[in-house]
Amino acid sequence: MGPQARRAVCPGSFDPVTHGHLDIIERATSLFDEVVVAVGVNQSKHRLFSDDERIAMLRRAVEHLPQVSVEGFSGLLTTFCTEHDISAIVKGLRAVSDFDYELQMAQMNSSLSPVETVFVPTSPEWSFLASSLVKEVASYGGDVSGLVPDFVNEALVARLRDASG
Numbered sequence: 001m002g003p004q005a006r007r008a009v010c011p012g013s014f015d016p017v018t019h020g021h022l023d024i025i026e027r028a029t030s031l032f033d034e035v036v037v038a039v040g041v042n043q044s045k046h047r048l049f050s051d052d053e054r055i056a057m058l059r060r061a062v063e064h065l066p067q068v069s070v071e072g073f074s075g076l077l078t079t080f081c082t083e084h085d086i087s088a089i090v091k092g093l094r095a096v097s098d099f100d101y102e103l104q105m106a107q108m109n110s111s112l113s114p115v116e117t118v119f120v121p122t123s124p125e126w127s128f129l130a131s132s133l134v135k136e137v138a139s140y141g142g143d144v145s146g147l148v149p150d151f152v153n154e155a156l157v158a159r160l161r162d163a164s165g
């Protein structure tokens with residue numbers, strides 16, 4: 001890509017990646033030349049899937065999208081953007097309840113660096129989706145196969161079976 005290439009980041013924990021995330025990532029590719037999915041690692045939060053597992057799941061889920069790459073990141077998102085020549089942060093908004101915190105983060109991030117935040121409305125079919133709910137439903141034996149890629153569903157079922165056994 002030449003110097004004009006516009007590069008955006010889709011950041012998140014992705015524990016695990018859902019069709020809601022993938023919808024936003026795919027739509028970001030129609031707005032930007034290149035999209036970097038930044039998977040938060042080394043954060044103190046408890047995760048069901050390890051850093052390496054979440055990165056590997058993202059790589060597999062976006063392998064059909066040539067403009068998309070996947071990297072782990074720790075520290076400030078704005079530092080990651082500067083280091084990777086990224087001019088925009090793309091975030092999905094599911095509902096107005098997402099907006100308060102996302103606006104606060106967008107304004108904080110733009111106070112730290114020239115990066116812009118672009119909000120993309122989540123497609124209605126995924127507006128109720130959250131990784132935390134997917135994990136909760138799956139942990140009680142609920143069927144989440146329509147909400148995540150097939151290989152993620154298989155990994156979830158296996159992980160939760162191991163955890164309970």
Ligand code: PNS
Nearest residue numbers: 011012013014040075076077105108109
């Ligand atoms: O999927 P999540 O957990 O909602 O993702 C949140 C994430 C990783 C995008 C956000 O916590 C983040 O940007 N963390 C990096 C640390 C940082 O830059 N904090 C200041 C934000 S204003």
